[in-house]
Amino acid sequence: MTRHFNFCAGPAALPTAVLERARDEMLDYRGHGLSVMEMSHRSAEYVAIAEKAEADLRELLAIPANYRVLFTQGGATQQFAAVPYNLLGNGGTANFVDTGIWSRKAIAESHHLFGDARVAASSEASGNTRVPQQGEIELSHDAAYLHVTANETIGGLAFDYTPRAVRPDGGEVPLVCDMSSSILSGPLDVSRYGVIYAGAQKNIGPAGLVVVIVRDDLLERARPDMPTLFGYKTLAEGGSMVNTPATYSWYLAGLVFEWLRHDIGGLPAMEAINARKAAKLYAAIDDSELYSNPIAPANRSRMNVPFVLADERLDRPFLAEAEQAGLLNLKGHRSVGGMRASLYNAVPEAAVDALIDFMADFENRKG
Numbered sequence: 590m591t592r593h594f595n596f597c598a599g600p601a602a603l604p605t606a607v608l609e610r611a612r613d614e615m616l617d618y619r620g621h622g623l624s625v626m627e628m629s630h631r632s633a634e635y636v637a638i639a640e641k642a643e644a645d646l647r648e649l650l651a652i653p654a655n656y657r658v659l660f661t662q663g664g665a666t667q668q669f670a671a672v673p674y675n676l677l678g679n680g681g682t683a684n685f686v687d688t689g690i691w692s693r694k695a696i697a698e699s700h701h702l703f704g705d706a707r708v709a710a711s712s713e714a715s716g717n718t719r720v721p722q723q724g725e726i727e728l729s730h731d732a733a734y735l736h737v738t739a740n741e742t743i744g745g746l747a748f749d750y751t752p753r754a755v756r757p758d759g760g761e762v763p764l765v766c767d768m769s770s771s772i773l774s775g776p777l778d779v780s781r782y783g784v785i786y787a788g789a790q791k792n793i794g795p796a797g798l799v800v801v802i803v804r805d806d807l808l809e810r811a812r813p814d815m816p817t818l819f820g821y822k823t824l825a826e827g828g829s830m831v832n833t834p835a836t837y838s839w840y841l842a843g844l845v846f847e848w849l850r851h852d853i854g855g856l857p858a859m860e861a862i863n864a865r866k867a868a869k870l871y872a873a874i875d876d877s878e879l880y881s882n883p884i885a886p887a888n889r890s891r892m893n894v895p896f897v898l899a900d901e902r903l904d905r906p907f908l909a910e911a912e913q914a915g916l917l918n919l920k921g922h923r924s925v926g927g928m929r930a931s932l933y934n935a936v937p938e939a940a941v942d943a944l945i946d947f948m949a950d951f952e953n954r955k956g
């Protein structure tokens with residue numbers, strides 16, 4: 590068996606140690622005589638799995654007691670609808686910082702559902718190479734919250750600060766953050782946010798699960814016409830088991846949280862590894878004649894590193910030879926072209942070293 594290096598943007602690499610543990614527990618989960626996949630979500634065994642996952646996530650992110658953690662479904666995309674349903678019950682307008690494709694999808698959904706979405710700042714004028722600074726963010730007078738995308742998975746553009754969401758009258762509103770592609774990549778001050786959500790398939794576990802972290806005072810702001818399963822309050826009161834949850838994905842997420850705590854040593858250690866991986870790859874890109882990345886250094890994503898080749902006719906041979914060398918899924922998103930290497934937590938430093946060696950060799954031969 591060979592496991593290649595997988596740079597996929599999502600569903601993404603999982604830690605080998607986690608997959609081995611899941612394999613070992615697959616047929617007979619710890620002497621219970623059945624697979625986790627076959628368990629009732631109401632059984633004592635499964636409830637213990639679910640509670641342990643939440644406890645480990647709380648420990649990793651130091652989530653304050655006044656925040657609820659929800660394990661729900663429908664992808665991050667469903668949260669583009671769930672957030673405004675949950676937070677616009679008292680009126681007001683959803684405000685957004687537009688930093689690229691994922692922000693725009695969230696903006697479009699809010700517009701589609703409620704006919705309104707205020708863009709409080711945008712990176713568009715910079716060609717999405719720079720995140721707007723705090724002073725450039727202008728909330729509307731009636732802002733109900735500010736939505737930001739911590740890391741634009743496609744553009745490789747990331748916030749290097751936590752914005753404050755302040756209306757022109759000085760009133761602070763909740764900050765809502767799509768952290769799908771950066772959660773758990775390093776420590777986080779959860780108390781700065783009203784709502785954090787993240788699809789699992791980048792840094793948490795397999796697809797099919799979304800984690801929502803919500804401050805408990807925000808559970809009372811929902812619109813009454815909201816679909817039941819969107820409701821943060823309903824999910825919180827039902828222990829995220831209002832209907833059948835994505836049980837196996839939740840279990841695997843729990844194994845990833847344990848791996849982060851015990852194998853990696855927590856999020857400060859994870860952040861140091863991620864910083865090293867990204868710094869190496871950007872240095873290799875910047876030092877070459879063939880490869881380039883246009884993002885302002887302070888806003889370069891540590892998780893998703895897009896780059897283009899100086900001659901796009903080399904794209905095909907680059908990808909074909911990379912695959913031959915066991916470096917998978919380096920093709921950039923269809924909307925931007927070029928290449929993208931996603932360096933999520935589960936992508937080992939050895940993968941980045943192998944990629945850098947391959948890129949240098951390819952440039953020597955073709956550049």
Ligand SMILES: *Cc1c(COP(=O)(O)O)cnc(C)c1O
Binds near residue numbers: 666691741
């Ligand atoms: C992947 C991703 C999404 C969409 O996730 P789905 O689970 O496919 O709905 C949304 N936002 C960001 C930042 C992402 O990386």
